[in-house]
Amino acid sequence: MNDLEIAKILACPNCKKKLKVVNDSAKCSQCKTTFSKIDGIWSLITLRNKNVATAAQGYDRLHREPWYKIPDGSYEILASIARGNKTLDIACGQGFIEELSPETVGLDFSFTSLKQARKKGAKHLVWAAAENLPFVDNAFDLSICAGSLEHFTNVQKAILEMARVSKIQVLTVHREFEFPFAPQIRILTTKLLGVKNQPIEKPLRWGELKEMLKKAKLHVIFKGFWTLPVNFGQVLKVLPVFENIPSSFFVITTKR
Numbered sequence: 463m464n465d466l467e468i469a470k471i472l473a474c475p476n477c478k479k480k481l482k483v484v485n486d487s488a489k490c491s492q493c494k495t496t497f498s499k500i501d502g503i504w505s506l507i508t509l510r511n512k513n514v515a516t517a518a519q520g521y522d523r524l525h526r527e528p529w530y531k532i533p534d535g536s537y538e539i540l541a542s543i544a545r546g547n548k549t550l551d552i553a554c555g556q557g558f559i560e561e562l563s564p565e566t567v568g569l570d571f572s573f574t575s576l577k578q579a580r581k582k583g584a585k586h587l588v589w590a591a592a593e594n595l596p597f598v599d600n601a602f603d604l605s606i607c608a609g610s611l612e613h614f615t616n617v618q619k620a621i622l623e624m625a626r627v628s629k630i631q632v633l634t635v636h637r638e639f640e641f642p643f644a645p646q647i648r649i650l651t652t653k654l655l656g657v658k659n660q661p662i663e664k665p666l667r668w669g670e671l672k673e674m675l676k677k678a679k680l681h682v683i684f685k686g687f688w689t690l691p692v693n694f695g696q697v698l699k700v701l702p703v704f705e706n707i708p709s710s711f712f713v714i715t716t717k718r
Contacts, residue, residue: 470483471598472596473598473601475591476490476594477492477493478598480598481596486499487499488504502587504587505589506589507590517571518571518591521572522572525574525578529578532691537559537561537562540559540634543606544604545565547603548602549563549565550597552569552595552607553614554576555570555578556579556582557578558582559608560579567602594623600628603630605624606633607624607631607633608633618674621677621678625678625679630714631680632714634710635713636709637709638667671713680717682713685711687708687710687711688711689709
């Protein structure tokens with residue numbers, strides 16, 4: 463996508479009305495809110511929700527230093543899906559997809575992460591929250607959310623927004639394993655071992671995710687597993703990296 467195409471699909475994150483864009487400024491005709499670019503990045507963030515604002519601050523701290531890209535080929539695969547389409551990468555982080563597919567629109571609520579993404583060559587970046595996407599309906603051919611859904615403050619709202627702005631949705635979602643007391647064991651283990659999680663950490667069971675997709679009127683056309691490495695970077699020094707565990711769901715959906 464180019465800058466002109468993006469200007470045509472921008473919408474107010476509050477009332478969803480199409481924005482009138484003039485150069486690097488934009489205004490909503492309904493609520494009269496004005497927006498602009500900051501350092502070349504569209505600032506369309508709305509942080510009315512205190513939990514979202516707090517989480518955004520936490521991620522700004524996390525993204526002060528460069529992150530390591532998981533070398534399992536997952537970002538290369540997602541970038542190959544993105545290329546040639548009008549694609550939105552939701553919670554793009556430091557731009558690992560955009561590094562391989564620069565025309566992809568990257569969105570994150572951490573401005574610090576977007577600055578890191580720009581260093582990797584990302585061309586089109588938007589500072590906004592996944593729960594309030596600043597785009598008109600059906601703006602994109604597809605949207606991608608890679609390993610981030612479980613970190614959102616309102617997962618259902620984020621899925622509804624993905625369904626609203628895109629025709630196809632591609633998701634990798636960290637899964638909660640299906641055995642008794644799995645969440646409690648996970649939380650207790652991470653506390654005892656001193657593991658520092660992200661500001662929000664809530665893996666999903668398939669039943670939970672399936673129900674939320676259903677509420678968004680999305681049809682699952684593919685559901686599988688992604689063996690995203692567990693203990694990548696050896697957060698737990700006493701344990702190895704587990705590379706063959708089906709740790710995440712890989713889901714592709716379309717609107718019904």
